[in-house]
Amino acid sequence: MALPGSSCLKRCGDVNIAYPFGIGAGCAMEGFELNCSKTKDGHSIVKFFGEIPVRDILLLEGQVRIMKHISTMSYNHLSKENNLNTWGKDLSNTPFTYCGKSNKFTVIGVNTLAYMTDNVHVIVGCVSRCSPYNNLLAQDGICRGAGCCQVPFNEDMSNDGVYFNPLYNTTDYYSNTTEYRGYAVIMESDAFRFNTTYLNTTMFFDENAGRVPAILNWAVGNETCDVARKKNDSYACLSINSKCVDSSRGLGYLCNCTEGYQGNPYLPGGCKDIDECAASKPPCGGCINKPGGSSIGVVVVVIASTCTFFFHERKKLAKIKQKYFQQHGGMLLLQEMSLKQGSGFSIFTEAELIDATDKFDDKNILGRGGHGTVYKGTLKDGSLIAVKRCTLMTSEQQKEEFGKEMIILSQINHKNIVKLLGCCLEVEVPMLVYEFIPNGTLYQFIHGDNGCHDIPFSTRLRIALESALALAYLHSWASPPVIHGDVKSSNILLDENYAAKVSDFGASILAPTDESQFVTFVQGTCGYLDPEYMQTCQLTDKSDVYSFGVVLLELLTGKKAFNFEGPENERSLSLSFLCAMKEGRLMDIIETRIKNENDIGLLEEVAELATQCLEMVVERRPTMRDVAEKLDTMSKVMQQQHPWVPPQHNPEEMESLLGESPVASLEMISSVNFSTEKRIVQGLLQSGR
Template identity: 50%
Template sequence: MKQGRSWLLLCGHVFLCLSAISALATPDVPAGQRPGCPANCGDVDIPFPFGIGERCALHSGFKLNCTITNGTTKALNGNIEVTKISVPKSKIWMKTTMSRQCYFPATRSMNYSDAWVNFTNTPFSISEVDNKIVVIGCNALAYMTSASYVIGCYSTCKDATLENGKCSGAGCCQADVPKDIQYYKAYFNENYNTTKIWKNNPCNYMALMEKAAFSFNTSYVESTVFGETYNKGLVPLVANWKIRPWSCEVARKNMSSYACVSSHSECVDSTTNVPGYHCKCSKGYKGNPYIRAGCQDVDECLENANPCGHGICENTPGNYSCSCHPGNHMTDGFCVPIQKSPHFPAAPVVGASVGLVVFVIAVAGACLMQERRKLQKIKQNYFRQHGGLILFEEMKSKQGGAFKIFSEEELQQATNRFSDQQVVGHGGHGTVYKGLLKGGVEVAVKRCTAITEQHKKEFGKEMLILSQINHRNVVKLLGCCLEVEVPMLVYEFVPNGTLFHLIHGNRHGRRRISLASRLGIAYESADALAYLHSSTSTPILHGDVKSSNILLDGDYMAKVSDFGASILAPNDESQFVTIVQGTCGYLDPEYMQTCQLTEKSDVYSFGVVLLELLTGKKPLNLNAPDDEKSLLMVFMSAVMENKLEEILDDQIKGENNVEFLEGVVELAKHCLEMCGQNRPTMKEVADKLDRLRKVVQHPWEQQNSGEDQSLLGVPSSLASSTIVSDEYFSIKKNAIKNLQSGR
C-alpha cells in the first residue's frame, strides 16, 4: 500500500515538472499552436503577434475576440471587425463605418450619421498608401479631422458628366489621407445637402476606405445603393501596425520584450514621424519573425523557375548558387556551350573586334545623348508650365535681385540627394530639408507633395510677388526650382526651431520664457502678418497660422514661415478655395462654414497662438475629458468663471503683471470673436502688442528710462526710487488701462 502511494506521489511530481516545462516553453510557441489558442477565427488566419484572448497575443494591443453574430464568426479588435492580417507587410484589414447625409421626406429634414475611428494608444495607424478619402453625392462638401489635419473635397453633379470608374469631382471626389494619423472623424458641411434634390439624389456619403476596394458607379448618387453595396454601411480600411512605440535601438536594450525572436529576422524602424518598430525575415527567408525558428530558408531553386537557366541550381542558406554542366561555361549569368576557336588570321580578328567595340561605344554614346536630350526636354516643359519664362524675364529686368532660380542638381548636392538625415520637418504640403549651398550658405529646401493645374499656371506670378517680401520677421524666400514636376522652394535657414517646441517641448526641463519674451515674439509675428496683409503689392493670406509655423532665429526673434497653405487675396468669388485644409485647433469657424479664406481667418488663428503663449497648453488635447479637449473652450470657461489664473502658464504667474495679462487676454478674446467682422485687423493687433511689450520690457524701477516712463506719464524721479509708493501703483494701473483702450 505504501509502495502504491509512493508511486502516485512520484507520478504527481513528474506531472508537475512536465507542466512547469510546458509553461516555460509556451512563450516560444506560435499562438495557433499554444494550448487553447486557435490559429484562426472563421475564415481569418490569426498569426502571432495577434491572438484570440490576451494570453495568446504578444500584448493587449494585439488581442482579438472571436465571436459568432447571426451565425457568422467574426474576429474583433474592440468593436471593429478584422478581415485579414499580413505579417510580412505589417498591415491589418478592418471594416469601419461610413458617414451619411440623407433627406427624409417624412420629417422634411436631413438625417446625419457621422463615422469615426480612434486608434490612439494602440499599435495601429491608418495607412496613407492604401486608403483614400471618398465623398459621393450631387451637393456634398465633407471632410475628415484628425489631431493635426482637416482635409476633404466637394462633389457636385451640376453641369457635370458622371462616368463609372471616374472620381474627380463629378458625383464623386477623393482626397489623399495624411500621414501618421491614428484618429479621424468625418463631418458634412450642412450648407451642402440634398434638401432640394432628394427625389433624384437622396443621400451624400463620405468614407475613409481602402482605395483598391472602391470603384465609382453612377448609381451611387441616385439611390441608397452605395450604403447597401458595402455591407450595410461598413467599408474596408487598411491600417499599419507596429510592435511597440520604440525605435529598434531602444527595443534591443530590453531583450525580454524584444519581438524579433526568430533567427534570420531583422528589426525595421517606422518610416513615419511617430516612433515604432516591426520585424521582418531576412532576405532569402520567409515566415513569421515573431516566433522562434519562424523564418525559414527559401529554396529559390524550387520556388521559382530555375534562376540558373539551363545550369545547375544549388540552394544555400538565404541564397543560391549556379554552376554549369560539363562542356558549358557561365557568361552574364547564363550557361552557354564552350565554342572551339577556329583558326583565323589574327589581324582580321583583331580588326573586327576593335571595330565592334568602337561601334558599341558609338551606339551607347548616341543612346546616352538621346536620353539626356529627352530629360532636358522634360525639364524645359516643367519650367514653362510653372511660369519660369515670365519669372526669368522679370528677374532680368530687375537685375541683381536676391531671388534665384535653382537647378535640381544644385539642390540635390545641397541636401545630399535629399537624404533622410537632412529632414528637419514635415508638413501637410511637403517635406523640408536642411541644405548647404556652395559658399557655405545654409538653406531650407521644401519639396511640395502636389500642385493643382490652376496653381501651375499661376506659380510663376505668385513667385514674383512672394520674392518681393522683405520683412525681418518673415522667413526670406531665396528662390525656387522649376524644372521638376512639383516645384521646390528655397528659404533662409532658421536655426532655433519653432515656437511650438519652445512652448510645449520638454515640459519638465524646458527653457523659461518670461512674459516680456512672449510678448516680443507675439508682436514680431503679428507685425509680419500685418505686413503680408497690407504692405505687399498684392495682399497675401497665410492660411495656416500656428505656433509650429513661427520659427525662431539665433536671437529667438520670430520669423513667420510655411506659405504652403497661403493664397494671394482673390479678386473675385470664383477664385476662392473650396477644399478645406488647415490645422485643427487653429481653424477659423467662419472659414469652416463658408470655405472663404480672409484676412480675419489669420487673425483668429493668431488668437489661438496668443492662448498658447498665455497658458503653455496645446490647442487640442484629445486625451482630455470632452469639456477640456479644446483650449479655446477651456479659456472661455475660465474667463466667464473668473478663474483665468488657474490656466495660466506657471512661468508667468506672480510676476506682478496682472494688468499686462489682462491686456493680452482682452486682445485674445477680441481675435477669437466668432464673427470675422468683429475681429481687429492684424495691424491693430500688432500695435496693441507693441505698446504692451514696450512697457513690460523696460522696468519702472530702472534709471535712465525716461522714454518708457513718459509713455505712461510717470515722473522719472518716482520711477528711479527704490521704494515705490501706492500712488505710483495707482498711476501705473491707470496708465495701463489707457494703454489697453488704445489712448
C-alpha cells in the same frame, strides 16, 4: 530574419498571402501579421490588425487594398438630435499609411460638413451642400459639392479620425423624412461613383455592408536602401536577383525583382528567370531562353545595349527635367529674375540639394507637415539652408499657379518672415530652399520637453507682435495680398536672438478676387481652424486672424491649441478660454509663471485682443494691422513699466514695418481701453516728460 515555413498558409479565401505578409507564428515579418477567420456564412476572410478585412495584397507595388469602415452621422428632425458613429485607425508606428495618391476623403449628405485629422496637425475636409433654392442639385456620377464632395490628399496619412460638425449637419431639405444620414470615409478614388439615391436611402452604407475599398501603402523598415543594404541581419531583399527601391514616402524601402525575373524578392531564390520562349510563340527558327551571360557574344550585346540604354535614359532624364522646369513656371521665373538683378533668389539643381542634405538623410529632417518634409542642408560655401520637399501637386491648376506664386514669395522681404532663398524646379514635385532658422519653432519653445517654460511675459508679447507684423505685411502690403492659411505656433520659427519668423506657406493662397476662386474643401490644423472657414470653405485674411488668436492663447496659457487626450469640454483651447472669459475666470487659465501684479492689466488686454480675434462673426474680428498696432502699444506700455526690458520697436521702425505715418500712433492709443491710456500717462509723468 525568420522566414516562413512550408506549413504557412499561402491563401485565405480569395486572397493570396505573400511574404513579408503571413498568417500564424513565424510566417510573417514583424508588423505584417494577418489572420484568417470564418464569416457567419462559412467563408474565409483575411483580416488586418485583427479587425480590417483585406481584399488584395499588391506585393511589388507596396500596397494593400482593405475594406474601410464608413463613418455616419444621422439627424432626427423630430428630436433635433445628431447621432455620430465614427471610425478611425491610427497607423502610426506601423509599416502602413493611407495612400495619398489612390484615396480621397469622400463626404455624402445634404449640408454635411466632415473632416479628418492625423491627430497632430493636418486636417482635410469638405462640405456637401444641396438646395433647390440655389441650383445646388445633386447629379448621378458627379461629386463636386452638391450632395457629395471629395478631397485629394497632399501626402500619405497615418490616421483617419473622422469628425462631423454637428452645428452644420442639420437640414429640413427632406421634410417628409424623419431621419437622414451623412457619410464620411477615406476610400479608393477609382472605386466610387456617386448615386443620388445615396442621399435619401441607406444604399451607400448597405451595398458594401458598411465598408468601402481603400488603399494602404507599406514599406519595410524605416531607412533608405543605402543604409538597409549594410544590415545583413535585417535586409529584406533576400533573392539574388532582387533590387531595393526607396519608398516614395521617404521612409523605408521595397524590394523588386531585377529585369528578366519575376516572383517574390523577399524570399531566397524568390525571383525566377522569365522564360521568354514560354511567354510568347517562338519564331520559325525556334527560341533561345536567355537567363543572362551565356556567351561572350551575349555579353558584348548586353554591354552595347546597356550603354545605348544609359545614353537614351540620360537624354530622356534631361528632357523630363526640362519638362518639369517649364511646368513649374521656371522660364517665367528666370525672366523675372533677369529683370531684378541682385534679388538674392537662386534656382538650385537637384544634385546640389541632394549633396547639401546628404541624400535627404533622415538625420537631417527638421520637421514634417501637411505640405512637405523639411531638411537641414549645408551648401558648399558652408552656409546653412532649410530644404522643403513639397508634397505631390495633383491638379494642372496647381502646377500652373506654382510658378506665379513662387515669384510672389521670392519678392516678400520682411524681417519677421522666413526668407525664401530659391527653389529647385527640375523635379516632379518642386523643392523650396529657405534660410535656416536655428532655434526651432514657437511650439517647441512653449510646449516642448526642453522648452523654456519660464518665458517672461515681455518676451511672449514681443514674439506675438513680431508675428502679427509679419501677417499684417502679407495682408496689407504684399502685392497681391497673401493669405497664410495655416497660422500656428509650429509655423513661427525663432532665430538666434529668438525673434519671430513666420514660415511655411504651403497652404497660402493669393487673396481671392471673386467667389469662383473659393473651393469646397478645407485644409488646416486642428485647434487653429476658423469655424467660419470650415462652414463656408472661404479662406480669408480674417481666417488668419482667428488662427493668430489661438497663438495668443498659447502664449498666455502655455496650453496646446487642441488636446486629443483631455476631457471633451477641455480639448479645444479656444473654447475653454472663451468659456473662462465669459465666467470671469481669466486668471485661472493664464499660465502661473507670467502672472505678475504689475502686468495684470496688460494680461487682460492681450486676452481681450485674443477674444476679438476669436469672434465667430468674421466682420467683428480686427484686421491683422489692427492687431499689430494694439500689440505694439502694449509693448510700449510694458517698456514704461519695466525700463530694463529692451524696447520692441522705435517709432521710425514701426512706421517702416506698418507703412503708417506718425499720426497713426495717436490713433492706436485712442483704440485701446482706458486702463492702457492711464498707464501711458503715468509712465510719461514718471519719466519726467
